[in-house]
Amino acid sequence: MNKIVSAASLALLMAGCASHHPAPPATGQPSATIVEKAAHGAAARGGTAPDCQMESSVADPWEPFNRAVYNFNARFDEAIFLPVSRGYTRILPRPVRSSVTNFFKNLGELGNIVNHGLQGRISGSAHSLSRFLINTTIGIGGLFDPAKPLGLERLPTGFGHTLAHWGAGPGPYLVLPLAGPSSLRDGGGLLFDGTVSYSVNLAGLYQSDHAWALGTTAAIDTRSNVNFRYYASGSPFEYETVRFLYSNMRMIESGVDTALPDGCE
């Protein structure tokens, strides 16, 4: 039982990283597409009935729950997550921390291999598999990332992206405990990716008696790499702003046009 709980939270936390990363580019030139899209997104037009209020495009039927979780996350972050992650950053020198980051990202390649495949992108799978093999061997179990200088940049993806790829809408906005902003689709994606990791049980890590320690480390590693502070803006509208930004970000990643419909000027 213990193991299941820890594995579940592990999965959640580890997958949490994925939710902050861009979808892999269909073309293999990730960021260019995203930046292009962003730069020119405003020029595009689409949609049906003109809806000029930006917030209303975000479905949030579970808002009271989401807000409660958001506030919980803010408090947890302030009281525990952030202090621990700061201690971690203070104690461990940068090269060690980046090896920890590399290690977890390397474990995450499994999900990338599977999901690129599920999205029908065999080259993406092969790319991620190559990275995994190189980094696990030459990179000493994933502590280093020699694949990157060889031109194999990380192409993170997840089951949430797979669902989006096959046309699933994001579904309602969902704020996950600890992991933060998500959607029903992406939250489900995290669960799926976690389950895959747990089942494959790479190197026996995910089902060991020490999986909880690994999960905790992964969570701290993730937090220390995310430059965000709850309520740093002091704004009472932070929930609304983050919801909009997150949802919009995922639409951009999924290639959905985010421009306002015609008739709004």
Added chain:
Amino acid sequence: MKNEQASRRYRWRRLPGRFAIPGQAGLALLLSLALATTCLAAPADSESPLGLADSAALRAMVFGPDPENLAPLPETVPTREMNIAIEGGLPVPDVFWFNRKLRVHFSEQPGPAPLAILIAGTGGNADSQKLRLLRRALYAAGHHVLTLPSPTFPGFIVAASSTGVAGDLYQDGLDLHRVATQLVGQLRGRKGDRFTEINVIGYSLGGANAAMLKAIDGEAGTLGIRRAVAINPPVSLFSTIGRLDHLLELSVGDNEQGFDRLYHDIYTQLSSLYAVSDAMHIDQDFLLGAAASVLDSDRRLAAGISLSFRMSLINLFFAGDIYTGAGVATDPQHPPRRGDSLEEAMRVLRHQSFSAYFERVFAPFYLARRPGATRESLIADNHLEIIGDLLRSDPDYYAQTNADELILDREDLDWLRRTFGPRLVVYDHGGHLGNLGEKQQIQDLLDMVSGRYARSAP
């Protein structure tokens, strides 16, 4: 132009560590974006299509100084965050549960040294990008540095304001003085010799706050503030907010849809930035930085700048609405509580101007509170002239501004010249704070704060 900006953004994104640890180019860009935060646009002359703002000034405000003109500063300095319960504030409305304590930052020198108290500009927190820049400069020059948020920052309003209605020069000065007195008392240490002297510095609205803080302290005599330096301060708050509102009208139009579209575009841009980054900030500095690549004309630059001010206004307007029960965006009988949706309030406030804040929250509150006050007297009270005699006679007040300063009209600029005389430096470029961090600006600042500033030949 667009491509150039996109590729610049692309390089930025690709820096190792992304925003967390920007490289030099990224840093320069971040800085420059940061600079634009508290800014507004509009030169004294009206050569630009917008009438208020010339192209160079707008660009300086969004993109900042050229990297080769930047003063060399340490990347980081040791800084301690402090969350302090401030005495003398008001009860905290439930909806502001997260702002109970005031967050400030202290950078301590190993031995006794002068203390520089830095005050942020409109809506800025105690760790705004501009404050960080000033902190690095002053710390590197041997000062202890204590950074404070603007009295218009929601965290300050909630944790420290005695009224909940921000924006009054004198009242904000009193609140700042109470906060500074408590903090300095806590930091001074038992022996009391850690701070060899105390100076105050602020940028934008914080510059006016700094001058006021010294003036109030001179009467109260508690801190013994030695010098005050105002960087690009407003002169008449009323005139400045008028210019800000006007700039938005000129650049976006006064219809709500145009504004919503701009808002949407800029936030979409912000989203796309987050999509490729591990950083997520939603403060104005970052907002304007993100917006830079969609700001492809003077009009849109001006609009983006106006919008970044509006983001601050929305927050302080909301606070004022809650504290005074004005009922602009919230129901005074049933004020929102934590967990309530604030989307509707946000929509309402997004379309409110600075003047609306003055008319609907600020003026009613202060007219009721100050017997004999009139609308005109409130406007007059929010002009630096209320401490004009001190500013003219006391050699320890200094100021910096720019010839194309956008928050000043010609009359304001002349007033600064007459009032500060040789203790004012006027740079010929930069708009509002667009030259913050340049070698000359930093050198003059350090000279001013240590009392050795002498204006070179006119």
